[in-house]
Amino acid sequence: MTSVAEVQRAVESLWPAATAEDWDAVGLIAGDPADPVERVLLAVDAVDATAAEAVERGADLLLVHHPLLLRGATSVAATTPAGRVITRLVRERVALLAAHTNADAVDRGTSGELASMLGLTDATPIVVNRVDEALGLGRVGDLPEPVALGELVRTLATLLPAVAGGLRAAGDPARQVRRVAICGGAGDSLLRERAVAGADVYITSDLRHHPASDARERHAAGEGPALVDVSHWASESLWLRPAAEQLRAALSGVEVLVSDIRTDPWDFAVPQEEHAWH
DSSP: OOBHHHHHHHHHHHSOGGGSOTTOOOEEEESOTTSBOSEEEEESOOOHHHHHHHHHTTOSEEEESSOTTTTOOSOOOTTSHHHHHHHHHHHTTOEEEEOOHHHHSSTTSHHHHHHHHHTOEEEEOSEEOSSOTTOEESEEEEEEEEEEHHHHHHHHHHHSOOOTTOOEEESOTTSEEEEEEEEEEEOGGGTTSHHHHTSSEEEEEOOOHHHHHHHHHHHHTTOSOEEEEEOHHHHHHTTHHHHHHHHHHHSTTOEEEEOOOOOOSOOOOOOOGGGOOO
């Protein structure tokens, strides 16, 4: 029988905790390392819905991308959102494990997977990992052929799971782009990186107003990339299926499932047609 500790070791072999960013909080969040595991469920977020799904589908361990207690906590009482998740999982003996920036850094991580889906050639990290130079945050590479920015955004819309907010872009939709920088999840902290500044377009999530406005102005002046802002959850959900494949190969006899629940936080959007780009 496979134990929680053995699943931890498999996760560590695939996504070493040492390669996580200094501020991150990866690893076992809740559960007994000695408990048996027959079924694992993968999800981007540990929320009420995915915790309930883990219980309903008979999972013994929930492996998530986002650490539930990343910013620290003084209580896990069931009166808080995180506390309710922890309480339910502990009560049902479902362990909770997170692989975050350590899973971003690999070639089949969030950025690497999207780079592969777009067919980028010679893709390399935007920021090289401090532990392993072959790994790192983000990816930058070239499309096989130049395409119009608008066409690239439409392609992304077919590759990523649909969410209420859709995709947003800044730049001339007819302009040809070839060199593409990608950072799955929140990526405006990388806007000034040389690899991003030298790209034709930067695809990421959670671009805040001021960094995006500044980058847009630089792009309009001929410096830096066009921008494409996609859903944080949608970009990081791309990691789940390759991760499940790798875990199945590493954990003989353990069933590995992928959650179908979309944990993007937005429920609907109202387009303002007079301002919409067509």
